Amino acid sequence: MDTQSLHLEERFKRIYLENKDRLYHFVKRYTKDPLIVEDLVQECFIKVWDNLPSLKDDAMIYPLLRTYVYRIVVNHNQKEARRLLRDAAFNEKQPLSVSFEEDLLFKDGWRSFHEVINTLPEKRRKIFLLKQQHGYTHQEIADQLKVSVKAIEKHLSLANQVLREKFVADKLVVVLILLSMQAEFM
Incomplete structure (x- = not known):
């Protein structure tokens, strides 16, 4: 593994350890299911990993993480709402009420x-x-x-x-x- 990759990996671990609990509690305000909360936080950190080389100020990363995870939560909730509406529309067409x-x-x-x-x-x-x-x-x-x-x-x-x-x-x-x-x- 080259030095730059090692540096990115160490940097990512530090960002993850410093912010995962705060993000978890932030997402928990919007989604009560702990498994979904974990999935959404993990999705946020995947986005961080993908963008890590372009992220500059690690000391101010939490607001960016909140923005990432908030958008992920909104997208998740919109998808879930659309799924529920589709299910409701499907069930509406069924003989059972x-x-x-x-x-x-x-x-x-x-x-x-x-x-x-x-x-x-x-x-x-x-x-x-x-x-x-x-x-x-x-x-x-x-x-x-x-x-x-x-x-x-x-x-x-x-x-x-x-x-x-x-x-x-x-x-x-x-x-x-x-x-x-x-x-x-x-």
Whole structure:
């Protein structure tokens, strides 16, 4: 093994050991299944390994790792939500219906979602619905409401924060509702 490869391997081990636990706990906020958390963290470190030669400042690597792993979590959750929607669409075509409890759970989640959205300040609610229901870009919303893109981003961030706080136990319900809202209006 050449010196450069050895150096990269040692560097990677150090980055891994210094950050794996923090990343694990970060991902655990979004996914409760420990096996999935481990897979997503591992996927993040694979990305780090692939990009290691171009990464410069190891002392400031954690924010980059969080960005990597957050994108990986979002992609995972989107794939899982699409899979669940496909399964739901398939099951909808089957003669057996969804159980009464599952139907109530979804309807209750939908109702709770609307109640939370309706508690948002009017402008924030309007921005959130333009983004989620109509699929407008940040720029399109900013142009329509005559505010800055930064203001739009801030409102969306605050709206999403409220949703995360209200739906901590069942984030998948929120993802499914948001995806179904987008599908309805496309």
